[in-house]
Amino acid sequence: MESILEVRNLRKDFKDFSLKNISFSLDKGFIMGFIGPNGAGKSTTIKLIMNLLRKNEGEIKIFGLDHIKYERQIKERIGFVYDQNYFYEELTLSEMIKIIAPLYKNWNNSIYQRYMKEFQLPLKKKIKELSKGMKMKLSLIIALSHQAELLIMDEPTSGLDPLIRRELLQILLDLMQDENKGVFFSTHITSDLDKIADYIVLLENGEVLLNTTKEDILENYVIIKGDKKNLNKKMQSAFIGIKENSFGFEGLVKKKDNIQQRLEGNIVMEKPDLEDIMYYFTGRDLNV
Numbered sequence: 001m002e003s004i005l006e007v008r009n010l011r012k013d014f015k016d017f018s019l020k021n022i023s024f025s026l027d028k029g030f031i032m033g034f035i036g037p038n039g040a041g042k043s044t045t046i047k048l049i050m051n052l053l054r055k056n057e058g059e060i061k062i063f064g065l066d067h068i069k070y071e072r073q074i075k076e077r078i079g080f081v082y083d084q085n086y087f088y089e090e091l092t093l094s095e096m097i098k099i100i101a102p103l104y105k106n107w108n109n110s111i112y113q114r115y116m117k118e119f120q121l122p123l124k125k126k127i128k129e130l131s132k133g134m135k136m137k138l139s140l141i142i143a144l145s146h147q148a149e150l151l152i153m154d155e156p157t158s159g160l161d162p163l164i165r166r167e168l169l170q171i172l173l174d175l176m177q178d179e180n181k182g183v184f185f186s187t188h189i190t191s192d193l194d195k196i197a198d199y200i201v202l203l204e205n206g207e208v209l210l211n212t213t214k215e216d217i218l219e220n221y222v223i224i225k226g227d228k229k230n231l232n233k234k235m236q237s238a239f240i241g242i243k244e245n246s247f248g249f250e251g252l253v254k255k256k257d258n259i260q261q262r263l264e265g266n267i268v269m270e271k272p273d274l275e276d277i278m279y280y281f282t283g284r285d286l287n288v
């Protein structure tokens with residue numbers, strides 16, 4: 001399969017934080033979810049991919065091309081969806097689109113019109129007057145209208161209401177009907193990824209903790225719940241993550257480690273979702 005986005009041994013050093021040895025690869029036709037707690041380094045990674053920050057080490061290829069050497073050609077073909085304002089603050093939305101549209105060879109006006117209507121953005125409002133969710137919608141409309149082959153999205157759903165969020169997820173799934181496209185998507189709302197992601201990269205403290213398919217996660221990990229008295233220290237250490245309360249314990253294990261068979265007493269087993277995976281792998285509460 002052909003890789004649409006490839007990151008190899010990426011390093012970025014800030015004064016108090018380093019991204020270390022980040023590697024992952026997204027093939028055409030798939031959606032990759034990029035998750036991790038606050039401050040894990042997700043936005044930094046995305047800014048490095050977009051060449052908005054200078055990397056210290058490593059290699060980034062988009063469509064098989066070096067992301068700096070071929071930056072102009074690459075940016076013609078990608079859509080960057082985010083809520084910050086790199087736009088023209090004082091212009092109205094329609095004035096801005098008049099400037100942006102001719103910059104893209106593949107701009108499709110009927111796609112633009114369709115989503116403008118669907119997302120109900122106020123054409124006469126100045127960019128600086130748009131809400132966070134409106135800005136997110138706008139950058140999504142721009143990405144879709146120039147028919148980007150790769151969408152790179154930094155927490156695209158965080159400012160959107162549930163209806164539009166659902167709509168966005170459907171748009172992404174529809175986009176994936178075209179096997180030449182790809183989506184790279186950072187988020188805290190892991191339930192969105194439960195619905196649409198094919199691959200998951202979990203980052204913590206600047207390092208990749210997990211890089212696998214969603215299928216692998218759902219098939220090969222299990223949550224075990226049971227009575228505390230059936231749990232000794234040795235068993236405890238076999239868990240990827242575990243929490244205890246006055247009633248019992250609950251933890252995540254790899255199915256193949258067969259811990260469930262070594263535990264005495266009654267246990268309950270459940271399929272984890274991505275929030276469980278993040279919680280137990282990072283050992284933190286993720287409702288942020």
Ligand SMILES: Nc1ncnc2c1ncn2[C@@H]1O[C@H](COP(=O)(O)OP(=O)(O)OP(=O)(O)O)[C@@H](O)[C@H]1O
Pocket residue numbers: 014015016017036037038039040041042043044045
């Ligand atoms: N320009 C910068 N200079 C110095 N440190 C920075 C800079 N940008 C980010 N950092 C630090 O890098 C670390 C990772 O930040 P980053 O924004 O990439 O995390 P994140 O995973 O996107 O977090 P969140 O989920 O909260 O958005 C943080 O400790 C942050 O303070």
